[in-house]
Amino acid sequence: MWFFLISDAFTFSTLLVVYGVIRFASPVVWADPEKVFTHFPGLHELLHIDAPLAFVGLMTFILIASSVTMVLAVEAGHRGDRAKVELYMLWTILGGVAFVSCQGYEWYHFIVGTHGFYHEVYGDLNGALHLLDGSVATAMADGTIIIQNGVDAGKDLLTNPDLVTKLVPGGQISADLFVQGANTTINQYAQNPSFANLFFFITGFHGSHVASGVLLNYIVYKQVQNGVMEERGHYEMVEKVGLYWHFVDLVWVFVFTFFYLV
Amino acid sequence: MAQSQHQTHGEFDNDQSEYHHPDIHTHHDEAHGTAVRKKIWQVFWILLILTVLEFVVAFTVGRGTFRNVTYIVMTLVKAFYIVGSFMHLKDEVKSLIMTILIPMLFILWLILALLIEGGFYNGGWFAS
Numbered sequence: 001m002w003f004f005l006i007s008d009a010f011t012f013s014t015l016l017v018v019y020g021v022i023r024f025a026s027p028v029v030w031a032d033p034e035k036v037f038t039h040f041p042g043l044h045e046l047l048h049i050d051a052p053l054a055f056v057g058l059m060t061f062i063l064i065a066s067s068v069t070m071v072l073a074v075e076a077g078h079r080g081d082r083a084k085v086e087l088y089m090l091w092t093i094l095g096g097v098a099f100v101s102c103q104g105y106e107w108y109h110f111i112v113g114t115h116g117f118y119h120e121v122y123g124d125l126n127g128a129l130h131l132l133d134g135s136v137a138t139a140m141a142d143g144t145i146i147i148q149n150g151v152d153a154g155k156d157l158l159t160n161p162d163l164v165t166k167l168v169p170g171g172q173i174s175a176d177l178f179v180q181g182a183n184t185t186i187n188q189y190a191q192n193p194s195f196a197n198l199f200f201f202i203t204g205f206h207g208s209h210v211a212s213g214v215l216l217n218y219i220v221y222k223q224v225q226n227g228v229m230e231e232r233g234h235y236e237m238v239e240k241v242g243l244y245w246h247f248v249d250l251v252w253v254f255v256f257t258f259f260y261l262v
Numbered sequence: 263m264a265q266s267q268h269q270t271h272g273e274f275d276n277d278q279s280e281y282h283h284p285d286i287h288t289h290h291d292e293a294h295g296t297a298v299r300k301k302i303w304q305v306f307w308i309l310l311i312l313t314v315l316e317f318v319v320a321f322t323v324g325r326g327t328f329r330n331v332t333y334i335v336m337t338l339v340k341a342f343y344i345v346g347s348f349m350h351l352k353d354e355v356k357s358l359i360m361t362i363l364i365p366m367l368f369i370l371w372l373i374l375a376l377l378i379e380g381g382f383y384n385g386g387w388f389a390s
Contacts, residue, residue, distance in 0.1 A: 249348075257334070261333050
């Protein structure tokens with residue numbers, strides 16, 4: 001397990017280093033995580049209050065707590081206390097499911113977006129407004145161009161005189177683009193689509209690790225319940241899935257720092 | 263082979279005393295178990311307090327090198343406790359510890375190489 005974890009550590013490190021490189025090299029302003037991750041269940045829906053980073057903090061707490069219950073399960077395994085191993089593994093599984101659910105909530109709000117934002121963009125005049133990122137936008141009568149949730153909608157630019165006046169030499173136009181939410185080509189948080197791409201990839205890759213960790217934990221939990229470990233005479237499998245689970249927690253500690261804080 | 267395994271099982275099943283096996287440390291005295299659990303909760307509080315401190319820093323300290331260095335130090339301390347205590351790497355033999363930690367130097371090298379190749383030192387910190 002340790003050697004697998006080394007290789008996985010390389011993968012995650014490379015992802016985070018790439019995040020740093022792309023962010024540092026970004027020609028346009030990068031997103032401010034404090035302004036992106038402000039949704040907290042209940043506060044957002046009922047009271048419309050922004051709680052910057054609070055939900056990510058809760059997710060971090062859930063993962064650390066589930067790591068503690070995992071290590072308690074391993075400790076109970078050393079003593080051969082089957083009931084305690086089952087209890088603590090169940091808590092760990094619960095923590096994992098809670099974390100993945102929280103991530104689902106966060107992804108939902110990231111994709112749908114809340115207030116939207118006007119980005120100044122440059123596009124080619126080519127019938128419809130084909131933006132440099134490859135998407136096609138709708139030109140509105142007031143001179144703005146709308147892409148909602150990244151849904152493509154083209155409209156003949158020549159019918160919109162306001163936009164034609166913004167035509168700059170070289171067949172390019174500049175305009176204010178209204179963007180709400182995020183997809184892989186455009187997002188409301190940063191003009192650089194890489195921000196959303198990296199969010200999807202890094203948290204998605206971590207989330208899939210959590211999900212497979214939950215599955216592994218459940219399999220081992222069932223084995224413990226069926227008395228497999230007592231038959232084998234040791235609880236080594238609990239320690240092995242425990243190592244994986246702590247690693248997932250470890251990765252989150254780094255993702256939390258480099259994606260949400262820095 | 264199969265027979266000997268069967269015999270072992272037979273002995274095992276006939277054992278009327280409280281369940282025990284050489285690999286399961288039932289002889290772990292209760293005091294030791296309590297100490298281990300105490301240590302686990304100690305690490306939990308350290309991790310929690312460090313995370314709370316990171317939040318405090320996020321909302322009180324302005325962006326910049328100082329803040330980032332603070333974050334990185336706190337993250338590495340958290341990593342040390344998770345790997346050392348929760349993953350029990352501190353209790354492993356020295357050769358395994360080194361086998362795991364030394365390859366991590368490649369990551370440092372990757373970061374350093376990208377900073378140098380990317381011109382960070384010429385255009386960033388040391389630019390006049």
